[in-house]
Amino acid sequence: MTAKCWDKLARNRAERLARAQTLVRGRLVAANDIVALFEALIEPGDRVCIEGNNQKQADFLARSLVKTDPAKLRDLHLVQSVLALPEHIDLIERGQVSRIDFSFSGPQAARLARLVEAKKITIGAIHTYLELFGRYFVDLTPRVALIAAHSADREGNLYTGPNTEDTPAIVEATAFKGGIVIAQVNEIVDKLPRVDIPADWVNYVVEAPTPNHIEPLFTRDPAQITEIQVLMGMIAIKGLYAEYGIKRLNHGIGFDTAAIELLLPTYAAELGLKGKICTHWALNPHPTLIPAIEAGFVESVHCFGSEVGMERYTAARPDIFFIGADGSMRSNRAFSQAAGHYACDLFIGSTLQIDLQANSSTATLDRIAGFGGAPNMGADARGRRHASPAWLRAGREGRGEIAMPRGQKLVVQIVETFREHMQPTFVERLDAWELATTASMELPPVMIYGEDLTHIITEEGIANLLLCRSPAEREQAIRGVAGYTPVGMARDTAMVENLRDRGIIRRAEDLGIRKCEATRDLLAARSIKELVLASEGLYDPPGQFRNW
Amino acid sequence: MNRRRVSYFEASARVRVHGLVDENSFVELCPAELRKTSPHLASLDAPLAFDDGVVVGRATLAGSAILIAAQEGRFNGGSVGEVHGAKIRGLLELALLTKPVAVLLLVDSGGVRLQEANAGLIAISEIMRAVLKGQSAGIPVFALIGGSCGAFGGMGIVARLCNEIVMSEQGRLGLSGPEVIETVKGVEEFDSRDRALVWRITGGKIRRTLGEATRLVDDLIPAFRDAATRLLARYVELPPVTLDDLQQAQHRLTERTGRFAEVSDGQQIWQQIFSESAGIAGLTVSDFNRLLGDQP
Structure with a gap:
């Protein structure tokens, strides 16, 4: 009787990491090696999460994945909460992705509908966020997670800051079940404001040529x-x-x-x-909540994600928002969804x-x-x-x-x-x-x-x-x-x-x-101007909402 | 609702008039029930307004007799047609007879009504002449600008003839509107969709900085009322405009033209005047007025 093997996932991960050895320096990868790294690491049929949150997007990694060879990277199964970027759908059109499980596809909803009708893609299910995160820990665990963080230090610790969103749920499921985590960051620094994701849950870090895209989804003029x-x-x-x-x-x-x-x-x-x-909210930091907060209506707000322009305001109201020792907010979609539900x-x-x-x-x-x-x-x-x-x-x-x-x-x-x-x-x-x-x-x-x-x-x-x-x-x-x-x-x-x-x-x-x-x-x-005034100048609205 | 802050920008012409003058003092002349509508719009089968988009009448402000006209920006962009223009001109000429302490023009207009081109242009020139006639008879005319259409085209010229211009930050003043400039000269010349740029060039703050607007007030009807009341009190004591005053104004304008000849954005003007530009657009009205040394 041969001994039963109990660590196939870990062995496979080790094999993949060995294939990538020539492309990396410790945990760091150069931006122009990322396509080669994907081709070395990702295998046909892999379940892949390209971190697509409501707001924060691993856009550089998504763009790079579209540049890989469709002959090598195929039959992928995307498991991610939001299909927001055109690249997510490009992967389907290029025949590299054959199945998706997701929660929301907002801006890509029409393209997705056409591909479904043309039978180019199978939708597993359209989940709620919490439901999809739940399945990450049951039967939809990503094999490879491509995530986005604000910054990393040289050991590979990550700072995700106000826009932490889905990252902890994705990384925890992937890292602890034999998967591989690759993070794009806006900058690599000597010392992080705080550690949101510890380095030993992360395999590789790449400094993206441009900061990750964040959409101001929650601003209503x-x-x-x-x-x-x-x-x-x-x-x-x-x-x-x-x-x-x-x-x-x-x-x-x-x-x-x-x-x-x-x-x-x-x-x-x-x-x-x-x-x-x-008095108590599970809510993104809506700019329109500022007057109520300033008037003393609100005691507490826990956030799913952040909102562009609200960073200084939330940091200056630590009694209301959830703020780290570094002084900036931390969001967490999974916890906030649980809070909203229960x-x-x-x-x-x-x-x-x-x-x-x-x-x-x-x-x-x-x-x-x-x-x-x-x-x-x-x-x-x-x-x-x-x-x-x-x-x-x-x-x-x-x-x-x-x-x-x-x-x-x-x-x-x-x-x-x-x-x-x-x-x-x-x-x-x-x-x-x-x-x-x-x-x-x-x-x-x-x-x-x-x-x-x-x-x-x-x-x-x-x-x-x-x-x-x-x-x-x-x-x-x-x-x-x-x-x-x-x-x-x-x-x-x-x-x-x-x-x-x-x-x-x-x-x-x-x-x-x-x-x-x-x-x-x-x-x-x-x-919007009156919101800025109500915030004592702390709210910094994005350009498209300004008229001054 | 006692704490309600009524926005001037969002109010209709009638709400502005009633909020501005002493309570129950407004008597409308040529009111809507007379249905003095535009024959030009009727011949084009276009929608009409019974007041042709302007409310005129007499009232008192802090007890002083005034005449007042308010353009309705929501009807054809407050544009000046034949009837609309005749109502304003008639009001200004009435001032020569009734001698009010001042005439208030609540301007909210993109200029001449395109459908009534020639009649509208003539109407504008008649209004201009009537403003000057009133002024030479010692009756000051104040323009109040804070509506969504601003004061453009012919009404921009009329506003600049007035003794005083009270503006809110939201108000805009200019000759050709941003869209017109973009259409004629191209988007490189003026991007009318860059709202921040439009306001830095035509908005209340830059107009006040340049001295074209003489008061900058918050976007509240009571704020406009307060400013108009204070001006009224000043003009009771002030002698009429002299030739010397006009020559000085001309001199200041010539000087300004030279000083800002190369400027293409209000920010550069703020940079020159305050050695700081980034924060100016974000200032509250009271902080801005303090910076400018204006009394509240």
């Missing part, structure tokens, strides 16, 4: 917030946040939620809500389509975009075992007076009844169904399932789905806030009035909100 959005923000604050006493929450990205953030120091303060709502009482965000069962999706026919973290935030945390007044009240409303007390997370969609180009937000059937057929997906890509959604806010008011006692009531509650869309026009007027009498639908006037007061003058900042 207050100048573009409409008065309808101000009205919906007032409805959210008075009809929902105040009502349930929401202290711990997460906001999706968008102008609707930006409006709420900017109404906290004005409208919410006038309602006497300071200290009673919105430790928050409310998630509120926007979508493109909502059906009559309250399922919502941002997928449309010609785009495979994925949902990032929204499905994880926007789902009841069934494993939650700690109580809070908001959670308990939602549970009572949703489950009725039953024997076993249990709460529920508040999951809210805030949408205008019509979106761009007069497309109705409310539909009989989601485009997701057809997309699932054309792309041969096992599941229609639904962002938030109807059973998890508790409230819908539109300019017509709030529908409280928790209080609905039958599918028919739920449907009418949705139609009742769907305004002049075909779905809204088909409402049963008598039933909707009945729902309104029972407080299941509440209009602005039912909440004591005067629509004529919903003006932009209520916003704590009406321009």
